[in-house]
Amino acid sequence: MTVDMRPSIVLVVVIAALVTVGVYLMLERSLSRVLVGLILAGNGANLLFLVAGGAAGGAPIVGTTPIGRMSDPLPQAMVLTAIVITLGLTAFLLAMAYRSWQLNQHDEVQDDLEDRRVARRAAADQPSFTDADTEDSDANLDDEAAAVHDETDEGRPGSGRADEVTR
């Protein structure tokens, strides 16, 4: 089975255009534009799969097309799953955009404030979080030990439970 493995220029141009446009939109801040870009670039990538599989041919259905003249079915199966996954991803990102609108009245992807805060505090050599457990303390071991007492019921003045005393 010899397949014409020369690329077809029309598809290459379409792929390049879709990816360029998609990437340009993906670098935007508005989540819905990012999503549009993602779908366009995804379409480009799907076409790239087909191109990688070789030249066009007949539908890969036995009995409809002679076996030697079929287009490659493997990339098609992969792309088919990709299309449906993109649908799921689209729904998810749109739900995020909606949620973002609900919370902030816009759907722009802001810089991560937490990352910025960490960076700011790191630049100033301040701890990035406060945690009483890791702070230095001047308490010596004796003081700390005195603060820790097990939950026993004996010995607590006034709370001694006589029924437990057998002696």
Next chain:
Amino acid sequence: MLLLLVGHLAMALAAPALVGWLGRRAFLVLALAPASAVVWALTQTAAVLHGTTFGAVPTQVIEWVPALHLELAFRLDTLSWLMLLVVGGVGALVLVYSSAYFSASAIGLGRFGATLVAFAGSMVGLVTTDNTLMLYVFWELTTVFSYLLIGHYADRKASRRGAMQAIVVTTAGGLTMLVGMILLGRAAGTFRLSELVAHPPSGPAVTVAVVLVLVGAVSKSALVPLHFWLPAAMAAPTPVSAYLHAAAMVKAGIYLIARLAPGYSTLAPWQVVVLTLGGGTFLLGGYRALRQHDLKLILAFGTVSQLGLLVLLVGLGTRAAALAGLAMLGAHAMFKAALFLVVGVVDAATGTRDLRRLSGVGRALPVTALAGVLAAASMIGLPPFAGYVAKEAALEAVAHDASGWRGDLLLVVVAAGSALTVAYGLRLLWGAFGTKRHPIPAGLAVEITRPSLLLVWPALTLAVLGLAVALVPGFGSDLLAPYANTYPGGAVGHLTVWAGVTPTLAITVAVLAVGLVLFALRERVERWQADRHVSLEADRVYRRMMRRLDDVAADVTAFTQRGSLPLYLGLILAVFVVAAGGAAIVGTSWPTSVRAWDRPAQVVFGAVTVAAAILTVRARRRLKAVILLGISGYGVAALYLLHGAPDLALTQVLAETVTLVVFVLVLRRLPPYFSDRPLAASRWVRLAVGLASGLTVAGLALVIPGARVRPPVSAGFAAEAVAYGGGTNIVNVTLVDIRAWDTLGEISVLLVAATGVASLVFLRRRTGAIFRADEATPHGRPVWGGLPDPAGALRRHGTADAPASAVPPPGPTSRPLRSAVWLRAVPTLAPHRRSVIFEVVTRLLFHTMILYSVYLLVSGHNAPGGGFAAGLVTAIALVLRYLAGGRYELGEAAPVQPRLLLGGGLVLAAGVGIVGLLAGGAPLQSEILDLHVPVVGAIHLVTSVFFDIGVYLVVVGLVLDVLRSLGAEVDRQAEAEAGPAGVAR
């Protein structure tokens, strides 16, 4: 031995339930687990003693992953036997003690019991396993359980800090040890401990490996400079301190050193590490113990000190020292655990452990005091206690085996450390039980209650045992000597209570005298220490290091995590352009010729696709952008069809349609225009990145087809699809059979996406209720009734100016002409949202579409179609119903929870896979059945059709979930926002 571990595991798992049922008495039941280890060890005594001498000890090996040297290998020689007795015996007594120690109403007892038993099990595994990798696993298990036990009172800062410190230090040590063990195993070609010791490899790598292993032992056994975690770990409940931090866990390091010493103790670095750290720890621990006021802290520093001595003895490498070390190991477990338990009794009886507040306790609690005195006498080394016997043997061994200045120095260290032991031992007894000369200030004095006897006898048992074993030293000698004699050098040692008047006896007398003097001068010693307070304390250094680590982590985070999505994406794309583009330019050959097109029509649809895409960028209106996106997508579908991929074209068209609807559902809530952003310079940067990416992909598209060097894997698909898949549509057979695993993974992703959508929109619950037309509230706000009705005046009911609630209430009871309604839930809509034509068309189309989707589903195996396409057609039918009749209509059309469809679909698809497995084939293998059914005729049934049905259900579930979230729920939220019924916005 495996059975012991399983027993511990079962007991640990049952512990919470047992404690819930029996209360704290359950600890008595839990004590059976470690007790079983003792009983088992005792039954094996004869075999162990005989075997250690003649090399045939009890073993058990279960292969696990032979290629990785992973095996469940256990071996019980004398050393393991001794450790097993210590671990099991003290463990059982501590559990008995716990049953009376904790208040019946104490929180978290179930968790505590489970963790303690699990710890005991890990310890049993640690001391019996013969595989270094298993040893590491058990080692880290004890670390984790120790962390949980130290942090038992998680609401207290001291507990959390102590636990964190312990786990950081010992895990760091454990990981170091793992590296060492792997190096050692590589060098020797075996991971069996017994073989590593019997035939030690040599070379610089082995020396490094041994030092790394020693680091692990040093961290676990709290040797200087990593000793600081042990005093901090005293925040643990006292039974834990008695078990983990006196008898069991800290002995793991000693065990490891004793285990490896016969093979490696002659290495120079070994001697340096063991002798300097052991000796240094022995002295420092004793010195620090003289300054503490908390009884547990005295014991903690005392333990640090004794661990130093133990390392010194078992690591020295001579037989006599090893024998003394083993004897000391047993003696220490008995007296130190007993003392911790005694301190716990004092704490429980008085409410404090501060020796400045305790006075006259000994008189009030004579039996407890007796146990304390017996145990402390053993620790101090008074004859005829076990501690004395061991210490005598130690002095004897050091005096004889080490020669020259090194020997003298060691002797001095051991003697000085012993004197410190005497001093802090007396200080402990005096502090806990003595009657102080100066009366305690009124505010600090304590009231003493009498504790339960159950609380005293475990300590007393251990203390008396310490006396009993010392009275038969020859027996102990016989028991322990077989292992000590596996050491390479030195004379055979002896254990004895009375060796006659020897130089050692003189040293012992001197040690006791110096210790007494130090005790008598205790106040001066304390003041002297306080004056020489050093700033370089190990735990401060540790904290400073952790702080520095945090700083470095923050700097690294600040550098790499800039928080800007475009920046991250830009970086990823730049790497892609440079790496993939660079490789395409450098490493491949460009095609010599190209085709302009496969079919001329490609040019037309390609142009449409590209034009729509470019216009999308320019669109400022969201809706316009989305519609252009759709056009571009349909163009791509046409390209698929022209390429010879009808399945793809069908799916793309359907998916594009659903995408368009979903977009519109969300866009109605978003502002109509994209936010206006100034024409920044960054726009050109984005364009540059886009062009670079596009050109790179174009380059790849040119290069990839020619890069093929082998025939495509799909070359044989056509024949396989018919023969094994039972279908002629190769793409579909690929999806449901040849590459079914992929598809299974994909529908799982869909399920996750659907769940994610629902979770983002349904804020309080996973899913909302199903809106049924019958349940629409009669006076509720009509669906989509938000805007004023421009044509209201023309309507029959004249509802335009009237409040929306004047709409005749929906529902079958209030609508006598229900049969005239095209769609059942349409009456819930606001009148101006209704379109009779749309209703009629929907009514006519819906069932046809469902039928068509079933056709696609069933015929997909042999013609374009299949589960994905069929699911999408059904989904579009549902979309139609929703658009025509609102959310109640959607509920009428699909009165099921999407989660049922999603879950059911996944279960069905996976279930088909299991059927293939059960039928004796591979998972997801298809079975082809050709049946003859009367009347119907021949049926060609392939089991993968059920897989396809699973796919279908998941796709329908996804879209239904999206419609119910982004459609119905968003409607409901919008109406709730707009206000109560009838109030126009």
